[in-house]
Amino acid sequence: MKLVTAIVKPFKLDDVREALSDIGIHGMTVTEVKGFGRQKGHTELYRGAEYVVDFLPKVKIEIAVASEVLDQVIEAIRSAAHTGKIGDGKIFVSAVEQTIRIRTSESGKEAL
Amino acid sequence: MENNVYHLQYAMDTFYFLMCGALVMWMAAGFAMLEAGLVRTKNTAEILTKNVALYAISCIMYLIIGYDIMYGGSMFLNGLVVGDGYVDETLKAFAEQADFTGGSIYSGASDFFFQVVFVATAMSIVSGAVAERMKLWAFLLFAVFMTAFIYPMEGSWTWNGADVFGLYNLGDLGFSDFAGSGIVHMAGASAALAGVLLLGARKGKYGKNGEVKAIPGANLPLATLGTFILWMGWFGFNGGSVLKLGDIANANAVAMVFLNTNAAAAGGAVAALIVARILYGKADLTMLLNGALAGLVAITAEPSTPTPLLATLFGAAGGVLVVFSILTLDKMRIDDPVGAISVHGVVGFLGLMLVPLTNGDVSFSGQLIGAATIFGWVFGTSLVVWLVIKMIMGIRVSEEEEYEGVDLAECGLEAYPEFTNK
Numbered sequence: 072m073k074l075v076t077a078i079v080k081p082f083k084l085d086d087v088r089e090a091l092s093d094i095g096i097h098g099m100t101v102t103e104v105k106g107f108g109r110q111k112g113h114t115e116l117y118r119g120a121e122y123v124v125d126f127l128p129k130v131k132i133e134i135a136v137a138s139e140v141l142d143q144v145i146e147a148i149r150s151a152a153h154t155g156k157i158g159d160g161k162i163f164v165s166a167v168e169q170t171i172r173i174r175t176s177e178s179g180k181e182a183l
Numbered sequence: 184m185e186n187n188v189y190h191l192q193y194a195m196d197t198f199y200f201l202m203c204g205a206l207v208m209w210m211a212a213g214f215a216m217l218e219a220g221l222v223r224t225k226n227t228a229e230i231l232t233k234n235v236a237l238y239a240i241s242c243i244m245y246l247i248i249g250y251d252i253m254y255g256g257s258m259f260l261n262g263l264v265v266g267d268g269y270v271d272e273t274l275k276a277f278a279e280q281a282d283f284t285g286g287s288i289y290s291g292a293s294d295f296f297f298q299v300v301f302v303a304t305a306m307s308i309v310s311g312a313v314a315e316r317m318k319l320w321a322f323l324l325f326a327v328f329m330t331a332f333i334y335p336m337e338g339s340w341t342w343n344g345a346d347v348f349g350l351y352n353l354g355d356l357g358f359s360d361f362a363g364s365g366i367v368h369m370a371g372a373s374a375a376l377a378g379v380l381l382l383g384a385r386k387g388k389y390g391k392n393g394e395v396k397a398i399p400g401a402n403l404p405l406a407t408l409g410t411f412i413l414w415m416g417w418f419g420f421n422g423g424s425v426l427k428l429g430d431i432a433n434a435n436a437v438a439m440v441f442l443n444t445n446a447a448a449a450g451g452a453v454a455a456l457i458v459a460r461i462l463y464g465k466a467d468l469t470m471l472l473n474g475a476l477a478g479l480v481a482i483t484a485e486p487s488t489p490t491p492l493l494a495t496l497f498g499a500a501g502g503v504l505v506v507f508s509i510l511t512l513d514k515m516r517i518d519d520p521v522g523a524i525s526v527h528g529v530v531g532f533l534g535l536m537l538v539p540l541t542n543g544d545v546s547f548s549g550q551l552i553g554a555a556t557i558f559g560w561v562f563g564t565s566l567v568v569w570l571v572i573k574m575i576m577g578i579r580v581s582e583e584e585e586y587e588g589v590d591l592a593e594c595g596l597e598a599y600p601e602f603t604n605k
Contacts, residue, residue, distance in 0.1 A: 082387070082586050105601075116595040 206419025225588025451478020
């Protein structure tokens with residue numbers, strides 16, 4: 072089991088969600104975050120004083136998936152979130168040690 | 184002794200005009216809060232900027248030329264500087280009336296003040312409809328033309344009784360619009376419609392198969408506050424349009440107008456709430472707010488002659504109509520983030536057509552011709568102005584700016600800043 076963490080542009084959330092739904096992934100956790108990679112920030116002006124805001128709004132999507140479908144999931148996210156411009160985001164994959172469904176106490180792949 | 188009473192009457196009528204004008208000015212805060220509450224956080228600072236700026240622009244342009252076009256008040260209002268002989272002339276005018284029940288007499292400055300806040304109201308209606316995707320400066324440029332010329336022209340044909348390009352006279356044809364359902368509200372909505380048609384919908388609002396996607400407002404408490412502020416300000420809007428307070432008949436009329444205005448708002452609110460509940464099974468706060476405003480717009484063309492119960496029903500009619508209008512506009516893919524065109528345009532027209540039901544001096548044909556004149560003029564000239572602005576500088580922000588939010592693109596700051604380093 073793997074945990075796929077994707078940081079994408081906020082307006083791409085619906086597209087990514089639809090793409091995942093199309094390949095049978097229906098559960099995910101979404102957080103609003105701010106961050107930057109190579110994308111430059113904005114210079115904002117407040118009452119005559121300039122300040123640089125490096126952190127740009129992004130959305131973090133976390134999905135726990137079975138290892139077998141990992142490549143499909145990555146490709147679905149990547150193509151849905153892609154715009155070609157700097158700031159499209161990144162996908163990280165980490166290993167999941169245990170998964171438990173709270174309602175039924177199932178564990179392992181059945182709980183995904 | 185009589186002179187003292189005349190002084191008092193003049194002072195009372197002037198005071199009344201000024202206080203009502205101040206109440207209508209307060210409606211600017213209402214619009215600002217309502218619109219700020221119904222747009223997304225990333226577009227809030229820009230819409231607030233629009234609201235404050237358009238109010239200021241309206242005041243200046245109407246001062247410079249609008250009032251002159253509408254009422255023939257002198258250019259730059261030189262005529263407002265009153266000399267010493269003024270008091271004697273005024274007392275003489277009162278004496279000729281021979282009693283207190285004639286036309287009101289009040290300071291010319293108070294007349295201007297009362298009129299200018301109405302201009303700002305009409306202009307403010309446009310800002311909500313074009314929210315979240317229009318260039319700020321394109322909007323402000325349009326405001327200059329709307330308040331200097333477009334609104335004053337149709338105001339002159341209606342409240343000033345001038346012939347429409349010398350062709351016909353709306354007053355003679357039986358047209359009447361007490362406080363401006365048509366002259367102010369439908370006019371503002373007409374300008375808004377012209378802008379929205381040229382602007383296009385917000386990105387992501389309508390799906391490929393005609394689905395309408397919700398874009399929820401960021402701050403419903405502000406939207407609610409804005410609605411209540413507008414409700415209160417409307418007492419000045421309709422109440423002041425009686426134009427006089429200083430005798431028993433007019434005092435009664437003023438009281439009736441306040442009462443009916445309030446009743447209509449209540450009727451509109453309840454009706455819209457019930458319709459939303461029936462259609463969706465939920466009490467939609469935003470429909471409730473729009474319903475109250477629709478009730479207010481519906482009664483604005485004639486708040487003095489209906490009975491209070493009838494006023495409530497008229498308001499309710501507005502409340503029902505506004506819900507269906509909002510849904511219909513979305514089906515037609517006309518994107519109006521705050522429902523301005525529905526509340527002020529569609530219900531403004533309803534308000535005009537309700538007048539003959541309780542006012543025998545007004546005819547349905549007169550109202551129709553008046554509505555057509557106002558809509559035709561304002562929509563037509565607005566379309567031209569929007570088109571010219573579009574060609575010169577464009578009216579829509581870029582796709583990138585729309586996604587980032589116009590707060591950053593136009594104002595360079597955020598309304599709800601989070602994540603600062605300090």
